[in-house]
Every structure is written in C-alpha cells, then in structure tokens.
Amino acid sequence: MSGEVDQPLAGQADHPLVVEELTKDYGSVVANDAVSFAVKEGEVFGFLGPNGAGKSTTIRMLLGLLKPTSGTASVLGADIRDEAALTEAKRRIGYLPAHLGFDGEVTGEAVLDYHGAVKGESRRDELLELFTPPIERPVREYSTGNKRMLGLVQAFMHDPDLVIMDEPTAGLDPLKQEGFNEFVRDERDRGTTVFFSSHVLSEVRRVCDRVGILRAGSLVELENVEALLHRGGKHVRVHASDAAVAAITDLDGVVDPERFAEGAQFIYAGDANALLRELAAHDVRDVEIGEPPIEDVFAHYYGGEEVVEEETIGSEDEEETDEGEETAGDGAVDGSEGDGAGTTNA
Numbered sequence: 001m002s003g004e005v006d007q008p009l010a011g012q013a014d015h016p017l018v019v020e021e022l023t024k025d026y027g028s029v030v031a032n033d034a035v036s037f038a039v040k041e042g043e044v045f046g047f048l049g050p051n052g053a054g055k056s057t058t059i060r061m062l063l064g065l066l067k068p069t070s071g072t073a074s075v076l077g078a079d080i081r082d083e084a085a086l087t088e089a090k091r092r093i094g095y096l097p098a099h100l101g102f103d104g105e106v107t108g109e110a111v112l113d114y115h116g117a118v119k120g121e122s123r124r125d126e127l128l129e130l131f132t133p134p135i136e137r138p139v140r141e142y143s144t145g146n147k148r149m150l151g152l153v154q155a156f157m158h159d160p161d162l163v164i165m166d167e168p169t170a171g172l173d174p175l176k177q178e179g180f181n182e183f184v185r186d187e188r189d190r191g192t193t194v195f196f197s198s199h200v201l202s203e204v205r206r207v208c209d210r211v212g213i214l215r216a217g218s219l220v221e222l223e224n225v226e227a228l229l230h231r232g233g234k235h236v237r238v239h240a241s242d243a244a245v246a247a248i249t250d251l252d253g254v255v256d257p258e259r260f261a262e263g264a265q266f267i268y269a270g271d272a273n274a275l276l277r278e279l280a281a282h283d284v285r286d287v288e289i290g291e292p293p294i295e296d297v298f299a300h301y302y303g304g305e306e307v308v309e310e311e312t313i314g315s316e317d318e319e320e321t322d323e324g325e326e327t328a329g330d331g332a333v334d335g336s337e338g339d340g341a342g343t344t345n346a
C-alpha cells in the first residue's frame with residue numbers, strides 16, 4: 001500500500017477532484033468508508049474495484065445525486081455540499097452514469113438537442129464521428145452499446161474540464177472500446193481531467209495514469225499504473241531441462257511456478273541479476289521475460305474475487321433502472337435514495 005493513502009490530500013486541495021474522508025452508510029452496508037484521494041488536472045484516473053465495492057456510490061456523491069453520511073469532496077473547486085456552487089461547477093463537468101435512463105420515445109438527436117441547449121454542444125459533430133449512435137432513431141431501439149455512445153457524446157460535447165464516468169465502456173464492442181481509449185488519451189493531451197470507474201483491468205492499463213482501488217468501501221491502493229505493474233514483478237516463461245527448471249524455480253522471488261512439458265512459467269519478484277545469472281548457468285532452450293498479467297497484480301487487492309480482463313459485450317445493463325436520466329448538466333435527481341440529495345440545475 002502506498003504511503004499516499006494515509007496522507008492523500010497534502011498540497012492537493014486545488015486539484016479538480018478532491019475526495020476527503022467520504023463516507024456513505026446505507027445502514028447495514030458501509031458503501032464508502034472514509035475514502036480520500038485527489039485527481040490532478042489533466043490526469044486520467046481509474047477507479048477500480050469488484051462489483052459492489054462502492055464505486056458508483058462515490059461517483060453519485062460527487063455529482064450531488066447522493067448525500068454523504070460524512071466527509072466531503074470538491075469538484076472543480078465546488079464543495080459537493082454546496083448545492084449552488086455544485087450546480088455552477090457542473091456546467092464544466094461531463095457525466096456518464098452507469099445506467100442511462102434516456103427517454104426511450106425521443107430520438108438520440110432530440111436527447112442531444114436538449115442537453116446542447118442546457119450546457120452547450122461545441123464538440124457535438126466531432127464526437128458523433130467517433131461515437132456513432134444512430135441519432136435519427138428513438139432511443140428505445142438502441143442497443144446497450146448505442147446508448148453508451150449517445151451518453152459519451154452527451155458527456156463530452158460541451159467540452160468539459162472534468163469528466164466523470166461510471167463504467168464508460170460497458171457494452172461497447174472492442175473496436176469502439178479501442179476508439180474510446182484513444183479518445184481518452186487525446187483528451188488528456190488537451191488537458192481534460194478524466195475520472196472513471198471500471199472493473200476491466202486491461203482498459204485501465206491502456207489509458208490511466210493512476211488508479212485507486214476500492215475494496216468493500218475502502219480505498220486499498222492509490223498508485224501510478226506503471227509502478228503498480230513494476231511492483232507486480234515479471235512474468236517469466238522458460239524452456240529448459242527438468243534439472244535446470246528445478247534450480248531456476250528455487251530462486252528467491254519466484255512466485256507461483258507452474259510446470260509444463262517443456263519447462264515452467266512463474267512470476268519473478270526478486271533481483272533481476274540473480275535471475276539472469278541462474279538462467280546463464282543452464283542450457284536454456286528459450287526464455288521470455290515480460291510484464292505480469294495485470295489480473296495477477298490486481299488479484300492481491302481483489303482478494304480472490306473475480307476479476308475481468310475484457311468486458312463481455314452486452315453483458316451489462318440488464319438491470320436497467322427506472323431512475324431518472326442522470327447527466328451533469330440537466331439536473332438529475334436521485335430517484336432511488338429518498339435522501340433529498342437530488343439537484344436541479346437546468
């Protein structure tokens with residue numbers, strides 16, 4: 001665990017997103033337990049965790065859709081407890097909720113017209129070339145992926161400074177997912193701050209600068225993606241005789257060795273020189289040394305819960321709720337909580 005988790009906010013109070021001891025207690029479940037971290041300007045930050053870890057709860061509090069039990073956060077300088085300041089800040093925030101409750105009877109075009117009138121749409125055409133929802137059709141005819149693409153256009157079309165997304169690629173096909181990854185990297189280059197939740201590890205590795213890992217409501221890691229992978233050791237696959245394999249896998253730092261007919265593979269977290277010396281001492285037929293699979297790195301934090309390497313297309317959104325459409329600019333109301341935290345800013 002990085003030391004940053006203990007003192008995450010020192011000197012970071014002016015960051016576009018600052019989360020401070022944020023806690024949400026649903027009674028029997030503490031969905032967020034004193035979560036603290038800050039996201040820098042122009043950073044792409046991945047908020048990771050298995051199902052039920054509390055990611056959506058944090059995100060909904062950041063948008064004023066859910067009231068914290070204690071603690072607070074600020075988005076673009078606005079304290080989320082200050083409704084007027086938050087409403088003002090949301091003009092410069094893009095939001096993509098996990099459940100897209102667009103009115104099914106209207107066309108995608110009408111949805112975008114509505115949002116455009118409220119918050120602006122300077123990038124609408126450009127985004128529609130990248131994400132391609134069939135905007136002339138009523139939303140009820142949309143697939144999950146098409147809805148997600150409409151949501152992405154909606155979230156970015158007013159050229160926000162901060163974008164908050166809950167599982168943005170759920171339901172997108174691999175080509176669109178890759179398009180999304182590229183788009184997010186370009187957004188970072190333009191200086192946009194991007195915060196999104198995911199449980200798709202490969203996506204996080206491709207686009208994020210830093211990750212926060214949430215487990216059962218607590219932030220258990222806050223780390224640079226490269227450093228996290230580095231600390232995860234190397235993946236080694238070696239083809240050699242049984243005797244050589246036995247000596248190599250006996251080295252300090254060898255984790256989970258797995259034998260196969262021609263040799264063995266393992267994670268190596270020891271001294272690189274010791275490994276190279278041992279390899280050189282034997283007649284090695286072949287060796288591959290590379291990054292560990294990212295799921296191995298994260299498995300430690302997920303505590304044996306299922307981790308997802310690639311999202312299964314169309315697996316999400318079967319539990320579409322009937323809560324109101326949630327977007328940053330239109331005054332979404334949290335229909336499920338009844339805690340009076342809904343905001344209206346249209």
Ligand SMILES: Nc1ncnc2c1ncn2[C@@H]1O[C@H](COP(=O)(O)OP(=O)(O)OP(=O)(O)O)[C@@H](O)[C@H]1O
Nearest residue numbers: 026029031049050051052053054055056057058336
């Ligand atoms: N309205 C609610 N009332 C009671 N418990 C709730 C409520 N909403 C969420 N929870 C619980 O809070 C915990 C965190 O849920 P949350 O939806 O924030 O997790 P998540 O990380 O976003 O999960 P997923 O990846 O499945 O969307 C879960 O145990 C969930 O069952």
